Amino acid sequence: MTLLLIVGTLSVLFGLILLIYPSGLISLYKAADQIVVMVDEALKKQRIVTGLLLLAVAGWIGYLSFVMAEAAVLHPIWMIALAFGLMYLLAPGWLKSLSQMLDSSVFNTNDYVMSRAKSFGLFFIIAGLYILVAIYITK
Secondary structure (H helix, E strand, O other), rough: HHHHHHHHHHHHHHHHHHHHHHHHHHHHHHHHOOOOOOOHHHHHHHHHHHHHHHHHHHHHHHHHHHHHHHHHHHHHHHHHHHHHHHHHHHHHHHHHHHHHHHOOOOOOEEEEEEEHHHHHHHHHHHHHHHHHHHHHHHH
């Protein structure tokens, strides 16, 4: 209940900020939009260790998903970990080209949301108020 109260309140506050002061969010996102660490470069130096860790994680999650019926939803996760573990070990060039291709096709959500700030602001306010009213009614 407390978590829903926090989510509803934050949704209303964020919606109000989008409606009243969208330029403040733009300046905040531009200040925070800096590369802290290049993950590709950091993992490239530890390619074999990363690949072996991903294979171990894939094996562990795969084992759990086959042994426990309630963990069957984990099948896609261990398959993805297995695929990336094998790519780190056997095909690092292919992994690099995949990374470059995905870097060029990433959808910029910041520009999309800020171009429709009023619509998203109203959506967040309505959603937050709905959550808060639902909490009040169920008490």
